[in-house]
């Protein structure tokens with residue numbers, strides 16, 4: 669029987685995950701279909717129970733990465749540490765949670781030659797930001813400055829992350845008060861720049877001369893942040909690389925087979941290109 673996989677989030681109708689995952693299932697001869705399921709937040713508690721019963725696995729996205737945890741039977745060590753799940757696998761009646769966003773970040777940085785990070789500027793304090801903190805722990809980064817728009821959110825985020833990652837010194841700044849900082853990695857974990865929206869001035873200033881700028885946003889592939897960084901000679905990493913690398917690990921968790929990474933990459937690049945061409 670054809671297995672069913674789904675991406676579950678509040679509004680996932682435009683996601684590229686189905687294109688990427690269905691190309692991988694086809695390439696590896698897995699009889700499965702991957703689809704999007706948009707769920708209004710107030711219906712999540714009962715929809716998730718149906719989805720857990722009717723799918724073999726799910727990707728979970730905004731705003732349910734933490735909320736889903738209470739419906740799962742077990743968590744891997746990473747998702748348990750950061751309190752965010754983006755992959756669910758069902759085995760019989762048991763549902764297990766994982767976080768592959770961390771691999772999306774670490775693998776993309778390694779592909780660009782970054783094995784270690786000296787200090788980082790993290791924009792945002794949501795699910796992707798939590799995955800970034802775990803990634804920085806893996807890459808031995810001792811210092812992370814978190815940029816938020818709401819100071820109380822910044823305080824609670826760094827207090828929680830400091831408790832989990834004892835080897836990282838966290839600080840925070842609001843976006844409007846951000847001044848020159850000396851970091852060798854900038855990571856955008858907010859929707860700033862998605863759909864071609866303009867980059868806030870304070871962020872333009874701090875990317876001057878930085879060595880690596882990584883944007884979790886993948887639409888457009890080259891955001892205003894990445895364009896600016898490129899002009900200033902930085903190494904740039906697009907969110908589509910993160911999407912690909914988190915998807916590779918999700919595929920392997922679900923199927924136990926090695927993921928056809930190049931096929932997945934090509935399907936993503938083709939879709940993004942045809943969107944950019946307006947076709």
Ligand code: NAP
Nearest residue numbers: 792793794795796797817818821857858859884907910911
């Ligand atoms: P999330 O949990 O909802 O967190 C979003 C964060 O962005 C929050 O800290 C929020 O601040 C902040 N934010 C939202 N709008 C903002 C604005 N206009 N200015 C400044 N800050 C703003 O979302 P997430 O899961 O972390 O995702 C964040 C971004 O990463 C999204 O664009 C998502 O598509 C992308 N992402 C990409 C991948 C990938 O594979 N490429 C994977 C995961 C996420 P408040 O707390 O003040 O609301």
